[in-house]
Amino acid sequence: MQNMGWNKLFAVSLLTLAITGCASSGGTTDEAAVTETAMEESQTQAVPGSPDVDVVTEEQAAMAANPLLDQTVIYFGFDRSEIRPEFKDILNAHAEYLVANPQARVVLEGHCDERGTVEYNLALGERRANTVKRYLVVQGVNPSQLESVSFGEERPAVVGSDDSAWSKNRRTEINYQAR
Amino acid sequence: MMRIYLFALCLVLSTVAKAELTIEITQGIASSIPISVVPFQYNGKSTPDEGVDNIVRDDLERSGHFSVLAPRDMLSHPHSEEDLYFRDWRLLKQEYVVMGVMTELSTNQYQIRYQLFDVFNERELLTQTLKGSSTQLRDVAHRISDAIYEQLTGIRGAFSTKIAYVTTNPQRTRFNLSIADSDGAREKVILSSKYSIFSPAWAPDGKRIAYVMLEDSGSKVYVQDITTGKKQLVSANKGLNSAPAFSPDGNKLALTLSKDGNPEIYVVDLNTRHWLRVTNHYGIDTEPNWMPDGKHIIFTSGRSGNPQIYRKNLESGYLERLTFDGHYNARARLAQDGRFLVLVHQAKQGGDFHIASLDLTRGLLQILSSDTYLDESPSVSPNGVMVMYAAKHNKRSILAAVSVDGDVKFLVPSKNGDVREPAWGPYPN
Numbered sequence: 001m002q003n004m005g006w007n008k009l010f011a012v013s014l015l016t017l018a019i020t021g022c023a024s025s026g027g028t029t030d031e032a033a034v035t036e037t038a039m040e041e042s043q044t045q046a047v048p049g050s051p052d053v054d055v056v057t058e059e060q061a062a063m064a065a066n067p068l069l070d071q072t073v074i075y076f077g078f079d080r081s082e083i084r085p086e087f088k089d090i091l092n093a094h095a096e097y098l099v100a101n102p103q104a105r106v107v108l109e110g111h112c113d114e115r116g117t118v119e120y121n122l123a124l125g126e127r128r129a130n131t132v133k134r135y136l137v138v139q140g141v142n143p144s145q146l147e148s149v150s151f152g153e154e155r156p157a158v159v160g161s162d163d164s165a166w167s168k169n170r171r172t173e174i175n176y177q178a179r
Numbered sequence: 180m181m182r183i184y185l186f187a188l189c190l191v192l193s194t195v196a197k198a199e200l201t202i203e204i205t206q207g208i209a210s211s212i213p214i215s216v217v218p219f220q221y222n223g224k225s226t227p228d229e230g231v232d233n234i235v236r237d238d239l240e241r242s243g244h245f246s247v248l249a250p251r252d253m254l255s256h257p258h259s260e261e262d263l264y265f266r267d268w269r270l271l272k273q274e275y276v277v278m279g280v281m282t283e284l285s286t287n288q289y290q291i292r293y294q295l296f297d298v299f300n301e302r303e304l305l306t307q308t309l310k311g312s313s314t315q316l317r318d319v320a321h322r323i324s325d326a327i328y329e330q331l332t333g334i335r336g337a338f339s340t341k342i343a344y345v346t347t348n349p350q351r352t353r354f355n356l357s358i359a360d361s362d363g364a365r366e367k368v369i370l371s372s373k374y375s376i377f378s379p380a381w382a383p384d385g386k387r388i389a390y391v392m393l394e395d396s397g398s399k400v401y402v403q404d405i406t407t408g409k410k411q412l413v414s415a416n417k418g419l420n421s422a423p424a425f426s427p428d429g430n431k432l433a434l435t436l437s438k439d440g441n442p443e444i445y446v447v448d449l450n451t452r453h454w455l456r457v458t459n460h461y462g463i464d465t466e467p468n469w470m471p472d473g474k475h476i477i478f479t480s481g482r483s484g485n486p487q488i489y490r491k492n493l494e495s496g497y498l499e500r501l502t503f504d505g506h507y508n509a510r511a512r513l514a515q516d517g518r519f520l521v522l523v524h525q526a527k528q529g530g531d532f533h534i535a536s537l538d539l540t541r542g543l544l545q546i547l548s549s550d551t552y553l554d555e556s557p558s559v560s561p562n563g564v565m566v567m568y569a570a571k572h573n574k575r576s577i578l579a580a581v582s583v584d585g586d587v588k589f590l591v592p593s594k595n596g597d598v599r600e601p602a603w604g605p606y607p608n
Binding site: 078114116117119122124127152154161 | 351375377378391393396397398418419421422435437440442463465466479481485486507509510523525529532553555556571574599600
């Protein structure tokens with residue numbers, strides 16, 4: 001769940017730039033996968049508990065300005081683990097942030113859709129987490145800032161057995177543990 | 180004539196719980212054997228909970244190899260040879276008749292004697308006398324079914340075996356690892372968790388089960404003693420700890436670890452904790468399973484680009500690809516002493532996932548399940564006849580079973596929630 005650092009970031013985004021953010025909670029609720037629809041909800045939740053605004057550095061404030069950082073889910077093709085070109089800007093933004101904020105820690109959660117076997121999907125989920133990890137490291141992020149974990153097909157973002165649900169479940173979630 | 184006395188079935192059983200699984204037979208073989216199991220005569224004061232002859236009829240019917248006559252369609256209900264008129268049963272086109280007498284010996288102690296007759300040759304094929312308490316009557320019934328099945332098909336019966344499986348509530352917030360009779364009766368939850376449980380694997384002695392628990396920090400492999408409930412952490416390395424499979428001697432566990440950066444197969448000796456790395460490839464290697472010789476391991480590998488089944492000789496290191504037909508072949512299990520592979524098969528990209536068998540000597544692949552979808556987790560009965568697997572049916576995860584030859588099919592739906600990850604247990608000792 002959100003820690004103080006996360007709240008600070010929200011405070012900065014909301015107060016200074018009025019940019020909304022979605023707290024990817026580390027769980028696997030629908031909001032985590034479909035960030036756009038969850039924005040309003042997260043915003044109203046984040047406003048009341050956001051103290052210590054003045055402690056946030058200018059650098060962090062500048063970083064928080066990048067709306068790409070609000071996008072914390074990278075999607076994959078079936079049985080694929082390579083990063084699609086359309087997600088590179090998002091990952092570059094996170095890489096930039098992580099390089100600028102060495103104290104920031106991220107858990108990369110790899111997930112799969114329900115098709116195929118449970119165990120192969122667990123391995124595939126790990127590959128999805130690790131390709132994101134490798135991409136970030138190549139961009140200069142210190143590997144010690146990154147943890148990867150696979151949840152296979154066990155924690156779907158969306159329940160359902162159709163292409164729409166499956167495409168939202170094949171994903172790596174970027175979950176900040178510390179900002 | 181065979182006479183077997185089974186005194187005091189030494190089984191530790193919980194109180195009879197309401198079964199959560201039921202069986203719906205969807206397809207039997209065309210040339211099934213007509214058999215009549217006459218309602219058993221009962222001599223005693225108290226009424227036992229279980230109708231032994233009912234359970235035997237259900238077992239035989241479910242096997243798909245028999246067409247069982249309903250008691251109401253019988254001309255008579257004989258209990259002794261003097262009352263048995265073979266011509267009556269020939270009229271009903273019955274090939275075999277089973278008669279039995281159940282006697283209450285003392286409080287909660289019963290004796291069951293039954294006879295199997297060949298109608299055409301008018302002779303007795305089998306007689307057994309078994310004893311048990313009221314909670315053991317199901318075991319007695321399954322043992323009778325096992326003996327009749329073996330006598331008439333030449334294949335050892337597997338009605339006395341257990342299955343393990345995982346049930347989940349629709350919200351996926353509670354996962355129960357359960358054990359039940361192979362007909363779904365007498366379900367007993369052996370582990371309940373908020374975390375996903377999968378890949379249950381029986382030890383060959385039937386006393387322990389290995390499984391994966393997917394905690395927030397990742398997957399871990401445990402081995403649990405079924406009787407005591409004591410669970411032991413076997414593997415919690417960095418990365419994946421998954422896909423456990425007991426060696427045929429029960430001393431080792433094959434499993435998947437990614438502690439070195441990539442999913443690879445390892446073998447751990449459960450007594451010495453000595454680890455042996457089996458595979459070394461940048462592709463995904465997982466889902467190990469032992470050949471009966473204990474010297475070969477089959478596993479799924481993505482090294483060719485898509486998952487396919489491979490076999491590795493643990494002594495020579497010789498590696499062989501076994502599947503070539505299809506886009507996705509995974510989680511293979513062995514049937515009939517390793518002559519057949521049973522696996523999850525997707526014929527072409529984007530196609531349906533079904534259970535298929537692969538005859539390793541002839542190289543022939545046969546799709547076994549076609550009326551269910553998203554089929555996965557095949558598990559073979561110890562006599563190599565039936566495959567139980569998980570599938571989607573009416574938007575729910577259910578268990579289904581199909582014979583290795585594809586002729587017999589039945590569904591095992593759960594009354595509520597989803598049921599997945601079946602693992603067919605070994606023969607009871």
